[in-house]
Ligand code: SF4
């Protein structure tokens with residue numbers, strides 16, 4: 001089943017819970033909230049991974065937009081500063097989904113689709129070479 | 135087939151020496167046999183690039199007019215020692231900044247100097263008849279300094295721990311974040327490329343050995359602090375846990391930012407990746423045997439950092455070949471493991487040193503004095519006692 005990531009922006013008074021509930025119940029989409037920044041009275045943001053049937057995506061997204069949310073393809077990313085990185089590999093030891101890994105030559109690789117934006121690598125990197133753009 | 139230091143050095147001087155890295159040498163030994171590889175090769179180069187906390191630099195600033203006896207010294211807000219002569223100092227790389235804490239420390243000052251950046255020097259002095267000035271605030275670059283050299287009291291640990299954490303919380307250590315309940319492991323050695331693992335009984339590496347230090351040509355100055363030749367060893371005589379160490383000296387002005395990199399271990403402190411490479415002469419088949427060892431032949435000991443004691447319990451041992459796969463088994467569970475010491479950088483150092491010897495005719499020096507040998511000293515703990523108990 002297809003899986004896609006979206007960047008959702010909520011207007012200040014929109015609560016997050018009901019829309020997520022409707023995505024599950026009415027559109028049969030399985031949500032995985034990767035990151036959320038929702039505070040009362042402020043514009044909220046959520047990085048959402050959805051799994052479901054192809055047709056359900058379009059309907060689900062149309063529903064979100066009707067609810068006043070702005071939806072775009074996820075732009076969050078892990079940025080690696082090659083100038084700073086010394087390819088020690090420590091970040092790979094804390095990356096549970098193994099989005100960061102070492103290849104056969106021990107070069108550092110990043111598999112964006114596996115990243116859950118937990119920031120463990122950001123905290124671990126002794127060179128402060130990793131930043132999360134969200 | 136024994137070769138002497140003199141023979142090897144004259145071949146280097148003539149540009150005829152056969153030099154290979156430790157990885158290449160084990161490949162040759164596996165393909166053509168140890169005897170043939172030992173006969174063919176004159177020098178094997180090694181390399182390592184990991185965090186080495188016991189590092190620092192001596193600096194001499196020259197005298198201002200009027201002069202000052204610097205007693206309280208900071209460089210970019212990082213305190214340096216005021217315990218030497220008027221304008222000499224020692225800056226330890228783990229010293230945190232007074233304003234930015236561990237996000238910027240002695241190591242970052244050293245990296246800035248190597249990169250040619252100006253560093254703010256502030257000092258306060260008592261004001262004496264010969265040194266009347268009491269305060270100074272100025273900027274210096276590496277070029278401005280009279281002398282600037284590394285003196286690293288402990289580098290290139292011979293083998294190191296594999297760290298795991300059995301406790302219920304994440305531990306932030308000098309081996310990186312250790313996730314609770316054995317959820318990850320880290321290790322820190324160049325394995326088969328590591329200098330002291332290739333000369334396990336310190337036959338050729340000793341006081342006076344010329345070597346590669348952070349991109350500069352330097353020397354082994356002394357045994358390193360905590361040098362412990364009495365660690366448990368395998369049948370080949372190679373230690374299976376942290377053991378020998380070296381102190382090194384080298385010109386900071388010749389160092390390269392490619393081989394020295396400041397580091398901050400979150401909730402632990404400042405450190406620096408230091409590149410060390412040591413050439414080892416293939417004197418005879420005995421040394422060739424340890425030079426040919428591969429990651430599959432070298433063992434490291436796992437330690438549980440979840441136990442708050444000096445002697446941490448060990449849930450077992452693993453080979454470097456196992457560590458390199460990215461997964462080990464601890465207490466019957468599969469644990470993902472990651473390195474802290476950079477293998478690509480260690481390879482670059484061994485290759486660079488090979489180029490120095492083959493192309494620039496960098497000669498080898500026989501130790502002026504051997505490091506303490508296995509069977510001599512071991513590593514003493516610090517006991518906590520009162521004055522009455524002495
Ligand atoms: S921990 Fe930092 S320096 Fe080390 S490999 Fe990862 S990104 Fe590079």
Ligand code: SF4
Nearest residue numbers: 095115116118119121
């Ligand atoms: S943010 Fe988390 S999942 Fe993504 S690369 Fe870093 S450690 Fe891995």
